[in-house]
Amino acid sequence: EELAWTAAKSIEAHLVAGKTNIALVAQDRLAARRARALLSRFGPGLRIRDETGWKLSTTRAAASLNSWLELIRSPKEGPSASALLEFLQNPFFDLAHTLHKPSEACVSLVAQLEDILIASQAKSGWETFRIAIERANAYSSSRGTVPHESLLELLTLLQRHHAQWLELKLDCENAYALLQSNLQSMGMAQELEKDSAGKQLLEVLKTFDLGAGAYRQISMRLPEWLSLLKTIIEEASYQEVGQQAEATLSILPLSSTRLREFDAVVLVGCDEQQLPAFSEPPLFFSDTLNRLLKASTLTAQYIQQARDLSQLLISCPQVDLLWQSKSKSGEPLRPSAWISRLRTQLLDWPILEAKPDTYSSLSDPLQEAVTTVNPDIALPISMSPSAYKALRDCPYRYYVRSILGLRKAKEFEEGFDASLAGQVLHALLKNFFQALKTEEQKPHSSIHQGEDARREWMREHLTKYSEKEFERLIKGDARVTGTLRDWQKQIPSFVEWQLQREAEGWQYHDAELPVGFMVSLTDPDGVQREIEIAGRADRFDINTNNSTTAAVIDYKNQGINKIKKRADHLLDDPQLLIYARAVNENAIAAHLPGRNIEQAEWVSLKADLKKADDKIVRSYLVEQMPEMMVQFSEQLSDDLEVLWARKPMKAFAPDSVCQYCEARGICRKGMW
Ligand code: SF4
The missing domain is CATH 1.10.486 (PCRA; domain 4)
Structure with missing residues (x-):
């Protein structure tokens, strides 16, 4: 980089001195390419002709x-x-x-x-x-x-x-x-x-x-x-089109300078490794064989380059020879032996050390990331369960994602995306249960002929809906078949769980339903605010033995152990409690008139099938639901009040959360 900058600066100096026909000899191709990129900043005033070869491809x-x-x-x-x-x-x-x-x-x-x-x-x-x-x-x-x-x-x-x-x-x-x-x-x-x-x-x-x-x-x-x-x-090689410009820079190999005239020449890469340069003999053409065949030998190449260099030094009024004093590995690098020999003859020929421009200032390292929301920035008046979880996990993260609305530019990830499988599973379960509901209305359906017939119908139709829903995905990416097969293995145990649930009086009611409720608060300016907390619930069941009871279910495409861990931090991820409160406050909007949510549970779509059938745990219930609901509502009001008071929002979260946080580049955790 430094060599390229020095080359660019030296060409700039020639241009300033009024020289219009300049050559850059690319002994070091990499540095010459970089210098070219730097010089293109001069715009159309400088025409750059690259003769070192530029492939059309x-x-x-x-x-x-x-x-x-x-x-x-x-x-x-x-x-x-x-x-x-x-x-x-x-x-x-x-x-x-x-x-x-x-x-x-x-x-x-x-x-x-x-x-x-x-x-x-x-x-x-x-x-x-x-x-x-x-x-x-x-x-x-x-x-x-x-x-x-x-x-x-x-x-x-x-x-x-x-x-x-x-x-x-x-x-x-x-x-x-x-x-x-x-x-x-x-x-x-x-x-x-x-x-x-x-x-x-x-x-x-x-x-x-x-x-x-x-x-x-x-x-x-x-x-x-x-x-x-x-x-x-x-x-094919690309020929740059000529254009009228105030000055021309030709980038060329040393051999191309023969019999040509330039106002000034800059030679990059005059160190002992690159000047003279030689090309490896191809295949079995060793130097000795080449000599016998009277082809080009190493010695001949050296002699030719020495001639080219001396004619260049004689014919051109100004030649800058540039080299680096350190190799790529940091080892000291001497100038080419030819330059050293010349210097023994030209005693007053100076070597100038090129120093890059450096700037110094004092840094002021961050101690922690904390922010206060600018009064001009509007705060969101609605919040999804995942946004509330982000606020609980780390207020700074919520600030970046939901208040500033910054998102990481997404990319395609390697492998099949699990979230897509999750969406498909949700969709197919909804379709299946709606079909079950319709089937139950038919008086002569086999579904009414005892538990075995019902089980048979459920297995058959759930398999059918699964294949149908996954079919298009598989057409696009055959790897999805594995996900379908994994799910199909779950079907018998899922059906058993559903039958068990029905035996307890629970009946499927609705799925994928948007629900929400409002929280009122007064902000520090005395303005009354209404904040909507809303999301989409995976499924509601009603109890056939009790006309006032309902349950909310959240499907999770993960194992039961992860779900248990989730349950330990229920108040930090209170998705189910949000849906429950939404129904309890407005049962009609949730299509559950006269009913109250008294049960909430997570259902795993990835249960551990290695266990014996009666040991498979598929669902996990929220314990002490009424107490949890009270605690959650108090906590939510407190959190919203703090947020609307625009108090400092600190970056603070355990590493397990920070690991996947998109805002890390902004809060700079790890730097403080
Ligand atoms: S990286 Fe961690 S501390 Fe920083 S914003 Fe994200 S969650 Fe908060």
């Missing part, structure tokens, strides 16, 4: 084409989400042209797609993407916002293109024609035409048009054709 245009090639080579289920997004985000893809829509209608469409795919962790497969978009659309419609209809259209279109490639009986002629038609219909050909690298890429593609020659009928498989195409692009 490293340009953005080639990467864009490559993103399309990657997409069409994906399996028939569809590409990965990252391959899809990489293609859609390439600057040469014209979304408006593809969808035949005005460009205003396409603004931020791809960003929305990215958000949807990441939020639902839809990692691969056309079907998975479609499910994710449909879910997002349903959610938008239910909230009164605009659904993303064009996204489905876009997906269908790309899938059709992909299918065309898979169905094509490929030969050199029709593959070329199809690729060109793809580029045209997606507006890429037109956009590439406007770009200098894009134009050259299109020219290279034309050389691949074998339609007129003898190879037109040669058939091959798609991967072979694609790798042939990629090889051709890989071999």
Whole structure:
């Protein structure tokens, strides 16, 4: 980095001195590349010609084409989400042209797609993407916002293109024609035409048009054709287009300075390891063999470089020789032996030490992270159970997430996302129990013919609903099959638990129901506030033996031991108590008129099946429910009052919470 900065500064000094034709000899390629990046900050006034070789495949245009090639080579289920997004985000893809829509209608469409795919962790497969978009659309419609209809259209279109490639009986002629038609219909050909690298890429593609020659009928498989195409692009080099500028900088190897004139030359990498440089003889061509064959030997290379350097020193009025005094491993590095020899002759030739600019100031390390909410920032007037849990876990975390609304930019995680499996399980259980409710209304259903028949019906239908709900996910990502199989093993024991529950008088009533209640408080300014605490309850049951009793259930896609730990900290994660209070305060809104929640429990969807059937523990009850409800309500009012009083919010949580906290980069735990 320091060498690159020194090179850039020395070129800058030449420019300031009015020199217009400068060369940067890239003896150290890495430093030269970095210097080039630094010099590009000079803008269009300095024209940079890189003669050290720049492959066409490293340009953005080639990467864009490559993103399309990657997409069409994906399996028939569809590409990965990252391959899809990489293609859609390439600057040469014209979304408006593809969808035949005005460009205003396409603004931020791809960003929305990215958000949807990441939020639902839809990692691969056309079907998975479609499910994710449909879910997002349903959610938008239910909230009164605009659904993303064009996204489905876009997906269908790309899938059709992909299918065309898979169905094509490929030969050199029709593959070329199809690729060109793809580029045209997606507006890429037109956009590439406007770009200098894009134009050259299109020219290279034309050389691949074998339609007129003898190879037109040669058939091959798609991967072979694609790798042939990629090889051709890989071999092409990119020629930078000339443009008028006040000064020109040529980046070149030492050998290219022969017979050329420059106002000034900067040579980077003049240390003992890089000057002279030599290339390893290829394969078995040892130096001796080369000498016998009269090919280029090491000695010949050295002699040639010495000549090049001396002619450069003689012909150019100013040459800066730059090197580093330390190697990559920190070992001292001497200048090239040639420089040392020159210095024995030129005694007053100075070596200047380049010093990087340094700035010093006093740091003021953080002692702890604590904040007071600015009076201009509005506090949220509704709170979900998870937001309340965040407030209990760590007030600072709540401040970052819910008050400032900051979220970590999500990414696709490795492996199948468990939260997606959780959502599917919730959905299929709801569908199953609704079907059970309907079945119970039918007087001649087998379900009324005793417990065994009921058990049989439940097992059969729960399996059926599970397969149906998982089917689309599996189409998109076959790895989900494992999750389905794990769940299917749980079904018999889950049905037993349900039958047992029914024997105790509990009957399924409703699921996935939004419920909530209001908390009133007076803030320090004397203003009366109404805060809504609301969430979506997994399931409500009613008791057939008691017309005033109901129960709330929360499904957990985790083992019973984790659930027990959760129960130990019930007041810090009072999701069930929130739902219970919501029903008790407004039973009609929760479709439970005249009933009170008197039982709350967690139900594991991942019970330990290794145990004997009668030892499997599937549910865990909230103990001392009435006392807990009182304590929870008092605690909630206190917490909300502290929050609305805008008292200092401290970052404080056990490591188990901090480990997964997104706000860690802001509270900087570990630094204090
Ligand atoms: S890292 Fe820990 S202390 Fe910091 S905000 Fe998150 S939970 Fe709080």
